Amino acid sequence: MKNVQPKPHSASARSCTKVHKKGIALGRSVDLTKFSGYDELIAKLDQLLEFGGELTSPKKDWLIVYTDNEGDMMLVGDDPWPEFCAMACKMYIYPKEEIQKMTPGTLS
Template sequence: FQSKPTILVKVSMDGAPYLRKIDLNLYKCYNELLNALEDMFNFKIGKETGNKDGTEYETTYEDKDGDWMLVGDVPWEMFTTSCKRLRIIK
């Protein structure tokens, strides 16, 4: 049994007064990650829920080059190796 190294990234959310850190290796796909973020910050991703109250959130990440991208734009394996931080924006 060989454990994967941890990939700790900071997570911030617009309007939240604190940051969190998560280990990307705890998740196997985007759905698992997004569900964990929803539980952690108590929000729903707007596109999936179709909220009519205007509380739509997008999850973005900063890659190794310093560019901000939408979560889900690249294959999961590429995301886990290039993600430096996550930000949930309104």
């Protein structure tokens, strides 16, 4: 006998989103509902993953991308915040030059 609870159909249905930094085996999880926008999220990722201000600097050497439920990869910040929160499955932080090498279609 299965006791299945229905999942809410809102952006907060997934409480945490996994974040991986290139070169680090362990990822971190962040709860997107705790942030009001991209600036807060990026500042928290900078602190959590010990970037020392590199993620928030105007001359960034790292970029944050995310995958959606279809596996498409997009840059963080390209979509309105509520849409991003509803779509983001995982986030990845890569060196800028690595993002630039990705083939068209890999990064929308």
